[in-house]
Amino acid sequence: MKLSEAKKQFISSWGAFGTHWGINKTMAQIHALLMISPDPLTQDDLMEQLSISRGNVNMNIRDLINWGLVDRVIIPGERKEYFTAEKDIWKVATQIIKERKKRELEPMLKLLDQLEDVDGDKKDKNIKQFVDTVSGIKKFGQQADKMLQVMVKADENWFVGALVKFFK
Amino acid sequence: MKLSEAKKQFISSWGAFGTHWGINKTMAQIHALLMISPDPLTQDDLMEQLSISRGNVNMNIRDLINWGLVDRVIIPGERKEYFTAEKDIWKVATQIIKERKKRELEPMLKLLDQLEDVDGDKKDKNIKQFVDTVSGIKKFGQQADKMLQVMVKADENWFVGALVKFFK
DNA sequence: TTGAATTTTCAAAACTTTTTGAAAATTAAT
DNA sequence: ATTAATTTTCAAAAAGTTTTGAAAATTCAA
Secondary structure, three states: OOOHHHHHHHHHHHHHHHHHHOEEEEEEEHHHHHHOOOOEEEHHHHHHOOOOOOOHHHHHHHHHOOOOEEEEEOOOOOOOOEEEOOOHHHHHHHHHHHHHHHHHHHHHHHHHHHHHOOOOOOOOOHHHHHHHEEEEEEEHHHHHHHHHHHHHHHHHHHHHHHHHHHOO | OHHHHHHHHHHHHHHHHHHOOOOOOHHHHHHHHHHOOOOOHHHHHHHHHOOHHHHHHHHHHHHHOOOEEEEEEEEOOOOEEEEEEEEHHHHHHHHHHHHHHHHHHHHHHHHHHHHOOOEEEEEEHHHHHHHHHHHHHHHHHHHHHHHHHHHHHHOOOHHHHHHHHOOO
């Protein structure tokens, strides 16, 4: 397959993949394009290569920067801003895990804590089922939180090495 | 907090949580309500308790059944159909992992395989970056696939026990 | 400073997804 | 077989999200 065709396919399916994970298609496509580009790109490059408007590029780039997945790059002597993406997929993954843990998992665990001590007779089957469900989810979430914490902190090689041994 | 208030909060935040994971709000809310209900519910119960239309309940219940998260229950002597959700959160999680692995991860890995052998000189930096990115993602994805496979097959207690030891 | 290049913003438009509700289909009791 | 209860379907409406593009703001070189 030719590079240009392969690029198109990669960008388009990375975009579709993103939408299953709560990330918008354009953001994922910009990220895909930056990951496969050896050199940093400008907003105009992104507009042109993805056929999207300036405003769209600008907003999605901002989000990607907030997620810690893209960086602004200053090229001396150049007026325009350039952008580049982290290319080590392990770092991309841990960055996403770190952010989602903070944005989603931690608030959920905090809420479950509050919901766990609902008033009333624990013998009532409605209350019992509610509390059992909530505390089951809480325990599971705490376990996941702990595990993700270790992953995020771990050094790539140590972790991958350990995992391979553990799961092989 | 009163049970009715706690239920409302749980349902609403489980719905919001779902939207970050590519699941629609109503589907997640139906699932939440069924998880905290000790007895099976009918479509009418769901319509009433969540204030949504019959068609909406019907379609989302169908999806939940396809995901393997909800089951139809026949109650002898009752005309209506009843629905119940898996309440063991570990089973819920492995079921979701199994499905998403099949629907998303596996097709992505298949595509990456094809993209990896793009034509042209591997010395060209564009080709090199493309191939490096694609194979990096592929390796990572295969690793994840293997790990998830183990999780899904594992028995709850064995796995949780092993994880706790491993990550503590 | 000035002004040209560049980036940012945001209201309106386009697009996508979800929801509704009534009609059609199915089911099961008589 | 008939009928009433229940479930399913799906076109149209509503709601939600993303994209556009032009105006405003910012930046920087001269």
